[in-house]
Amino acid sequence: MEQGMIKNVSVNDDLGPLLDLAGRVGCDPLLTQASTGNISLKLDGALWIKASGKWLADASRGKILIPLDLASVRATIRQNIDPAELYPDASIETAMHVTMPHRVVLHVHSVNTIAWAVREDAAAQLGTRLQGLRWQWIPYVASGLPLAREISRVLAALPDTDVVVLGNHGLVLGGEDCRATEHLLNDIERRLAIAPREAHPADYALLAELAADLPWALPDDDAIHALATDPVSRKVLEGGFLYPCQAIFSDARTRELFRAVPDTVPAAAEFTDRPFLLVKGRGVVISQAMTPAEIAMLRGLSQVVQRVSPSSPLRYLTEDEVAASSSTAAYRYRELANASHA
Ligand SMILES: [Zn+2]
Structure with a gap:
């Protein structure tokens, strides 16, 4: 202009x-x-x-x-x-x-x-x-x-x-x-306004054990752990994608990313190339390479799923919608990855 x-x-x-x-x-x-x-x-x-x-x-x-x-x-x-x-x-x-x-x-x-x-x-x-x-x-x-x-x-x-x-x-x-x-x-x-569900506290001792030998870190925001410690949140996540921003983590196993894995160190060792790991019942560890933007998105997701009622009928994105939004999501991802946050 x-x-x-x-x-x-x-x-x-x-x-x-x-x-x-x-x-x-x-x-x-x-x-x-x-x-x-x-x-x-x-x-x-x-x-x-x-x-x-x-x-x-x-x-x-x-x-x-x-x-x-x-x-x-x-x-x-x-x-x-x-x-x-x-x-x-x-x-x-x-x-x-x-x-x-x-x-x-x-x-x-x-x-x-x-x-x-x-x-x-x-x-x-x-x-x-x-x-x-x-x-x-x-x-x-x-x-x-x-x-x-x-x-x-x-x-x-x-x-x-x-x-x-x-x-x-x-x-x-x-x-x-x-x-x-x-x-x-x-x-x-x-x-x-919806009050978020109370989630089990994270098992910090176990998460620290995972982070000791593997390239994981603990998130700063304790609310993120609800993604793995709250059984209702886990069930909501297993159903599919709730909104396109979830696809900023998009790759071949995106759906898998949002499924909690067993809480054993050998299992966690299998997934070290992931940006984050939901450890069933115990909490969340994040890759040290995760960007502030990705962490903010994960934190937002945790806040959403903790407000979704277990009895509510959920409308997940369809496979076509996820596929159609993937180019937008990829664009956003680059945008987020390149964005400098002062
Ligand atoms: Zn928007």
Whole structure:
């Protein structure tokens, strides 16, 4: 975008509140994990949007926003081209941000929202809890243009919609300014809050024994151990993929990755090429090569599965959806792996 188009922007007046909001959202692991989640502001013909791979949590420390020419991005979508392809420096969810008509648009991978959005009966469950809000439900659809089209469709039916819950994905909301958007986010979070199940504490002695001879480390966040110590969480994970971000660990044995292995040292020794190991009933060890982004994603997954009720009917991604999202996931993976976190 031409520098001339942005010269009148007063960073303090217009982008300051956006960056403050981005920082608060980015520092809450229940709302965003690693470089997931994004924010945008439509201002004087420009779309200021989070740059690809940046972490919202770094909003106060680095340059996380880039300006795009709003009319050009809209034209790109009309031509059926994903703006993320044309502007690779911009968020991969740029099409969604442009399609939402609001001045401020915020997209989060809220663990409370996702815990509802992975249910077969999500629309009914959310209907009770979000009553009175101008919200709509979109069953799972791949990110990028397909998702932007679905958002267009629901907006055409109810143009004053300002909250959209995305099946097996997260939440997008918009407002006239940052204050209204944050207020709405807090309201949704309160309505959708689920207390996580209490999990068995980890067996630190056994995990330390595994880490002593093998290339494993213990995660800093104790909540991650629930993936292996909580039998309900293990069962939920065994059923399949709940959302595409799980595929950032994608490789031939991805499904296996989320299955707990027996709690013996010889068994653990078989899996030293894995990024992490769920040790049945005992806890989680992580590879010393695991990136902060991967750890953040694993921590988010743990928070989601601890909020999924054992009796709820779950809607896992289909094999086709996992396959179709694998290129997006690979893109994200690179994005995450290359992302510098201040
Ligand atoms: Zn997303």
